[in-house]
Structures are given as C-alpha cells and as structure tokens.
C-alpha cells in the first residue's frame with residue numbers, strides 16, 4: 001500500500017476529479033491517508049474509511065517528508081483554485097505525486113513531469129513532454145514531440161497532433177483538435193469541439 005515515493009497520499013480536493021483520481025490510486029493499491037475538502041465529502045465508497053480534512057492548514061500538520069500530495073482539484077476555464085493549491089503547497093516544501101492510470105499509454109520516450117496526471121485511456125507518444133501539474137484527461141491524445149506546458153488541462157477526448165507547443169495554464173476543451181505544429185499561448189482557452197489550425201495568442205479564447 002505504498003505510492004512511488006513510498007509515502008501516504010493526501011488528495012487535495014473532494015469533487016469529481018478527486019473521485020476519478022481516487023479510483024485510479026485504489027486500483028494501484030496506493031494508500032490514501034486523507035482527502036481535503038472544505039465541504040462534507042460526497043458519499044462514495046471510494047472515500048470510505050479515509051480521513052476527511054477540511055482545510056489546507058490541516059495538511060500542514062503533516063511534515064512535507066511524511067506525505068505526498070495529489071492535486072485533485074479539477075481545472076475549468078476561469079478557475080484558478082488548482083493553481084493556487086499548487087503554488088501554496090510547493091512554497092511550503094511539499095511534493096506532488098504524478099498519477100498515471102493503468103490504462104494510459106505513455107511512451108518510454110515521453111517525459112511526464114512531477115505532479116502531472118495521465119487519466120484512463122490517454123495516449124502520450126514518443127518525444128512528448130507533459131508539464132508539471134498538467135492533466136491529460138480521459139482518452140486524450142498527445143502526439144509525438146508535443147511540448148505541453150505547466151498546469152494545462154487537456155480535457156477528455158481531445159487530440160493534440162504532433163509537435164504542438166502550449167504555454168502554461170492552457171485549457172483544451174473536450175473533443176478539441178489542435179493540428180500539428182501549432183503554438184498555443186499561456187492561459188488560452190480552446191473551446192470544446194474546436195479545431196485549431198492557427199497559432200493562438202496568450203489569454204485568447206477560441207470556440208467553434
């Protein structure tokens with residue numbers, strides 16, 4: 001019941017993304033020590049028997065070398081809670097665990113950076129780099145040699161073709177396609193179902 005750092009895991013967040021992550025961690029026989037959520041936890045067998053902490057300050061009763069964190073707050077356009085949690089705990093010396101679902105396919109020649117989350121059925125091809133804290137969600141495809149920045153969310157079913165570069169805090173909506181070689185600026189939002197055929201500037205929202 002250990003994770004890959006050998007430390008018990010604290011899940012920061014108790015919503016839908018947290019339950020999907022908990023499902024993966026349980027499948028991998030990893031130890032979830034606690035879930036942090038200011039509201040009462042949704043009744044779910046996934047959280048049975050797991051300690052409920054209600055604030056980030058509660059986490060600080062654990063020393064940074066006693067636990068490993070998983071950022072279980074989802075990322076939707078315009079919401080910055082995931083980013084704030086990340087910055088707060090890194091500043092206090094904690095480490096975020098990466099999560100790679102057993103059904104994800106990650107090339108041995110790809111790089112998945114610290115705290116990234118590769119969800120069920122996602123595919124990461126050779127030469128791709130997935131930035132820290134980025135979510136590659138269910139069945140998303142990151143093709144060869146893409147450079148995906150820090151804290152992106154590549155939502156379910158989206159396709160990022162070869163040699164695409166994204167900045168930081170980019171959101172790529174469900175089912176979107178980015179054709180090969182494109183550059184997507186930091187904080188850009190790509191609407192669900194959009195096909196991107198031109199570069200997208202920092203902070204731009206593009207929809208169909």
Ligand SMILES: CC(=O)SCCNC(=O)CCNC(=O)[C@H](O)C(C)(C)COP(=O)(O)OP(=O)(O)OC[C@H]1O[C@@H](n2cnc3c(N)ncnc32)[C@H](O)[C@@H]1OP(=O)(O)O
Pocket residue numbers: 077137155156172173174189190191192193194205206207208
């Ligand atoms: C596990 C998970 O569930 S992960 C979550 C995955 N979720 C997603 O991928 C959702 C991504 N979000 C979107 O695509 C959003 O709609 C955004 C961010 C592009 C736009 O959001 P907003 O600016 O708030 O748009 P809003 O909802 O107000 O809609 C404005 C108009 O644009 C339309 N619109 C919204 N999104 C899209 C889209 N992706 N493509 C085409 N039209 C859209 C709306 O129908 C609406 O049209 P109307 O004025 O004719 O009624």
